[in-house]
Amino acid sequence: MDQVRPRELDYLSFTFCGYRQEGGAMTEVVDLRYPAGDLLVVSGLPGSGKTTLIRRAVAPLDAAGVPVRCVDSQDSRLRLERRLPGRVPYGLYRPVARLLHFAALRRALRAGGSVVVHDSGRVGLVRRWLARGVRRRGGALHLLLLVVEPAVALEGQMRRGRRVPRRVFARHRRAMGRLVAGAAAGRLPRGVDSVAVLDREAADTVRIITFG
Structure with a gap:
């Protein structure tokens, strides 16, 4: 099997080898396919590789040729940075960057079509707001959890040149821990139709994320 249709299963479990368990057989993951018009939230620790996965794997068009919108908080931050003089600390303009995001x-959400959202997963209120928005237009929300060791996420932060404060990072770790534990127990977060959990190796086996 070279395609995974997350709506068919409430929970998709990926091992550290990049394989998924289905009916007692291990199946290599190649594609992740979601219904057209749905919304996919990619969550993980800061520095875990969410932006990298989205830019590498998300197909620009759905099966009907409609553009897939990717909304990444990093894009809002970079657009704002280009307008600011010199090296202004991120903490000073973080509220504005969040508003832009x-x-x-x-x-x-208002434009319709399939959407992929970069989200840390720390604030459940944001996820529930997205779920309500996509349901109002007849779609569903799916969650993809990118799970890496904290040390790996910290290395990712260093590579991008922006380190999350220790206290904030600890809150991210606790929030991700709750999401992963709930998924492992078969519990879907409120408003979420399916959950996929990938470690870094599993994420590397995902060739493409498509809709329709």
């Missing part, structure tokens, strides 16, 4: 999310 939420504005982009609202535009994507």
